[in-house]
Amino acid sequence: MTCSSCSIILPIKDQGLLKIRNSKVTLDSVIVRLGMPSGQWREDAIVFRYNSRSELEQLVHGLARLPQEWLDHMEAAVIGLNHTEGEDWLQFGQLQARLQNPDLMTIIKDESFTSHMQPIVDHQLNIIGFEFLLRPSHPGRPFHPFRLFEAAREAGLHAHLDRLARISAIEKSARCLPAGMKRFINFLPSTIYNSAYCINHTFETISRLSMHTEDFVFEVVETEEIDDLNVLHHIFEQYREQGISMALDDVGAGYSTTELMNCLQPDYVKIDRSLIDGCHCNSDQQRQITGIVESASHFGGQVLAEGVEQLEDFEFCREAGVSLAQGYLFGKPEPVPPPNFILSRVV
Template identity: 30%
Template sequence: MSPEQTAIWRSRLLSAPSLFIASAIVTWPLIVEKNAFDAFYEFSRAYDTWGGDEVALLTLNLAVALGLSDYLKSRKLRRLREYRALERNRAKVNARHDPLTGLINRRAFYEVMDQIFSDPEGPDATRYVALIDLDRFKPVNDQHGHAAGDAALCASAERMREEAGAGGAVARLGGDEFVLVFGPAMDAASVERTARRILRSVAKPIPFEGRQLSVGASLGLVQWDAARGLTEMMRRADHALFQAKSNGRGQFAWYDADADRQTRDRAEIAADLKEAVAHQEIVPYFQPIVKIGNTELVGFEVLARWHHPTRGDVPPTIFIEIAEDSGLIGELGMSILRKACVQALDWPEILGMSFNVSPIQFVEQELVSQIKQVLDETGFDPRRLTIEITESSVIDDFSAAAQKIEALKALGIKIALDDFGTGYSSLACLRSLPFDRLKIDRSFVTDVSEQEQSQKIVNGILSLASGLNLEVTAEGIESIEDLTYLQKQSCSLGQGFFFEKPVPAEQISWLLETEWSDRVICTPPLKVAG
């Protein structure tokens, strides 16, 4: 090789690193995929004359860069696919599972039930389901915080899962409510044994930050009938759970079709009652109150009556209780009192009227003002009105009850203690509250002439009332023998079927114009007192 050639190759070799670096600079944007065209254009302008070696080296770098770029792209895409797959799986898990307890959620439970009964053997298989609600969970949250509540939920969920058995599944429906699908091999007896184990297990103390949390559980059990649909079967399980809680909590109850029918019937009556109260379809009936000594008429007790368009006469024991539970009793009571006052304006002024106020209605703050408003609007003399209340109305707060009674008496209204003898604190009531009259409960009056124990109770009440200078009304007089016995004991007043059943307002005038001789056997004819 000549000296000139040697010099040329030496210069090429010496320039190779710089050429490699330069070509790497122009090919690097291909790898990072950023401004590759601009970089290549600037590089080409800087090197106007390229030799074959330079072109070969640049081509090699380009090939390496493109290969590396493809590799990085494929790895990035693979990681992106893996990430998306992971996110899809996570979303799928979250969509089917409760994030706190790890149990399947409501949606997944529905899917499980669909899968069970879509199996060809599913519809004929007997399966049982338990709806579970934690007892005393709210106090744990309130007293120890939500972290303690979460700990109680997780511990309870794990205990249920452990007791579910082979083939069983536990789901959290929300809040502190769970549902358990028992395994296909379990019969009713096995289900009950498992239910008892769950009750014992959940009731065990739950350690939390050095403290012991205490919750319990109630279970509603139902034999699943897929033909009735998921909504109906869950409603039945919920009804069974309600029965378990009503029975005292910490226990299980099976779905009872008869009890369910009664509950649904009660719900229908409640809906109809709301309409009846709004349209004032419930009306007052009146039962005579007489002087026992000579059977003179002194007034009437107002009794609510409801004639349902399809059910007929609904007993007051049913619709009054429903009115109390549904918050309608105040509106219903004032409606009946207003109608009774209007109708009583046509009676002789000497006749009084007794009106019963329920315990729920008595504690209402507006009771006194509402009664006063009715009396003012109707013009009924408050001195002719007696308000009857029971011991349960006043037992919780004698002081508040005394204030309300005094406010009513200030209007001129008399106050009677109803159902006397059936409560557990009658003497305390008499000592603390200013009553005008006692009413002996009908359970002691009916057949009193034949019941020695009832006679002792009635005689004791009459003696007590005499010492306190109180009138006494005996309700439930149904025979001449009972009337005769009470006359001998000098009881003040009486009422009952022996004198007359409750009658509508339009019959009062007729009763006042007749002697009622066929209604009062072996006694003087009924007449208006005075």
């Protein structure tokens, strides 16, 4: 069983064929509209040969002049001249994104990333776990994690990247942390197209490394509004049945609302840094934090303060009932955990 959205990225050859098809517009209309050299008809597609990367980019640029309502229904595939590989049909906009971001596509294809680890502490400053955050693995291939995921989303590769990043974090945790230490790992619920494959693949990785599912906390990180909460509930149930805990990230900001929190009832509630920063002297932030703590107590969720940089903010959160904290006050994301997991910045 596989998931096409998580499959390997076929490289774009320097010489090859560009195939296009459109479910709404006749393809001869496309040729006439553009005044382009005629392509060859092959079944339900028109095929253009290109002899260089720049020639392919020119072809795609020419097609991009079509009316947007045409492009919305256009698919494209780029294949080598020998036809040994399969056809990777993409939305036209996804092909554009892959051509416009070659460096980021190479980073994803070559898996040129790793995970850094940021400590999570309890109210007594004991490190109970680490969040795993995507970072470049090679100095010569830098990237901003948010931009990498955005480029992957535009290119139709965010499910592929999310799966690779999740596996990378699991493998890194196996090398760096002892059993019993919590591992907070992000996942994008919108990338779970085939739950039987995407989720089981995660369990297979944990099993292969002889790890305990109870040590894992999967964080829902979503930059888009979640349309179908039933799907997300189903994902939560599948993970929890295997012993994995669930967390809702960035509560109090964006789409991670308190209503969503109460609906999903996660095991961990992570309060967004925008509510934490300066909370010791802001009564409005204090009311919101107290409200989140009270709501989470109704379903037994542990509350975690994100982005803690001031001791005064940590002290307020601790007094308000926030049981866990994370931020530069306790440690930045690093390639390896601190020696013996001892905090040196907080006294």
